[in-house]
Amino acid sequence: MKKGDFLWLLALVGFILIMVLPATHEIFVALTTKHAYIGGFVKFSILSTMGELLAIRITTGDWKIPRGVIYRALIWGFLGMIIVLMFALFTTGVQGNIVKGMLPGGESKFIFAFMVSTIMNLTFAPTMMAFHRITDTFIDLKYEKKGKVTLNDVVSKVDWNGFVSFVILKTIPFFWIPAHTITFLLPPEYRILVAASLSIALGGILAFSKKKVRIVKN
Template sequence: MKKQDFIFWLGFILLFLPFFVSQTVFDFYIDFNKEHGMITSFIKFAILATIGEIIGLRIRTGNYIQKGFGILPRAIVWGFLGLTIKLSFIVFSTGTPVFLSYLGLESATEAMKQSFTLNKLLVAFCISTFMNLIYAPVMMTFHKITDTHIINNGGTLVGFLRPINFTEIFVNLNWNVQWNFVFKKTIPFFWIPAHTITFLLPPDYQVLFAAVLGIVLGVLLAIASLKSVK
């Protein structure tokens, strides 16, 4: 293990260790999350999903830090996306059981209040499927646009605050990778199964688990980036 890897993973462990060794810290997190869910969503995604991108940078370049990468702008974007992800969780976890009940699965709403059952698994799968087919492509495309904007402006906070040229960036995205890998492969084969697990968890842990998956997203983005240069 290289020195930079040791330092990075030591910092990673120290960041989360208090939540595992201190019941007081863990209880504070649970209470704060219940009272300020949107704030914690912003913080969790700003930290965890950005860590995922830093790991992705390590995979692509061999370094955790690179000039022009823009860690702070990326964290701001992920914090904002965390707010939309929390919103989508509420919308789809509430609306999907109602829709399934409308279709005739009358126990759909009650199933999510129970311990693990086949009905609950089916409803969780449907929530994940609807969310990832309707919301995820928009979020992923928006993230790619902001990612490109950050790189085009040298990764600086001042550059990030400049107006985003959505039309130009959108037209010039690598849609071969975006469609054939990000959409067609990661959504059905990773995100739908992963978020099915997410919606089987208690509500207090769902966004946290989704934010942890943001680390995996960083790796997937790194793979997509490597594909785009082939």
Template sequence: MRKNDIVFTLILSLSILVFLPYNFLESFQNTFLFNSKYWLLTSFLKFALLSTLGESLGLRLKKGVYNQKNFGLIPRAIVWGLLGIAIKIAFEIFAIGTPALLSHSFGIVNAVESMKNNSIFDAINVGLGGTRLLTAFCISAFLNLIFAPVFMTLHKITDMHIVENQGTIKGFFSPIKFYKIFPTLNWSVQWEFVFKRTIPFFWIPAHTITFLLAPQYRIAFAAFLGIILGLLLTIAAQKSRD
């Protein structure tokens, strides 16, 4: 194992460690990491760190390095942080709106009640386990069918913007030329792989699990999924060149 691999493994391990239920971390987790008062900052930091680690891992698998000239590690982290905030907002909207829709329009009367339970285990204890599972699946499905395609396309556009500006921070803050980038997207890969395969076969099941968890763990779990996203982006980039 090379030195950079050891450093990456150490950073990843520490990133995972802070979320684990150890007594010595309880104060930090309760006062900051899982404290809803700081949702804006923590959402930014979780995605900026974990999802960027995922992209670095993808680069390692593709090029043999975790960072390189023009890769734009800091701009990518900024983008992921901002997208993390957007994801947190989307989670709140769909986690509240979908159960209400299921209850009012689809006759699933306990949908809202099932989501009031902290986790799937609490829902099972009160006889709402099946309803919680169905509701979590519907939240994930609506989230990924409505929000995810826009989110994924926006991320791809920002990614291309970073590359076009050689990964520099100054270039990153220049106006994004949507009118030039949008037509040059590889829509074949975006549709055939990113939308048609990753959404139904990975993201909907993965986010179903997300909404079975207690609310304070959802955005952290979603951020960890960003590591897997880095691998998926690597595959998508490879397909774009094929």
């Protein structure tokens, strides 16, 4: 085990302990409830960045800090705030439509969670993922060109075929919908934390998929 492996695991364990230990757990729940947007920003900026670092570790075999890591973390934080809003909108909207009889479910918590996850991931998720792919590509090009980067440069650089065929058509139905169904079965105060934590798992999935493609090409 490399030093970076130990430090990454130590950071993850520390984050988990904050959630588990009674004293810090109560503070976490109180802050998350009172300052939902700030909580979403912090959770996603930290955990999603850890997911990116893990993906690089798996793909390259070493720990490397990606270029523009601060900007990437800020974007993750911003997306975390948006996700806080979307979770509230979709849960309230689905529940309201179930009550009106416009969606199935009745009193079933599982069907409610599944409906929220499915509708959110088929509508909001692709837009968010495309936005994140564009911002990531912009940061990459900014460090490569060290000059003006146009929208055309970014859009042309993005692998849209891979984005649609893998990220949209595979990760959404086989990862995000099942994972978020479980997420929406949890109490509201834990949903954003679990959603942010899922980015670590997805980082591993994406990294393994990249390694598999490289092996096939070689």
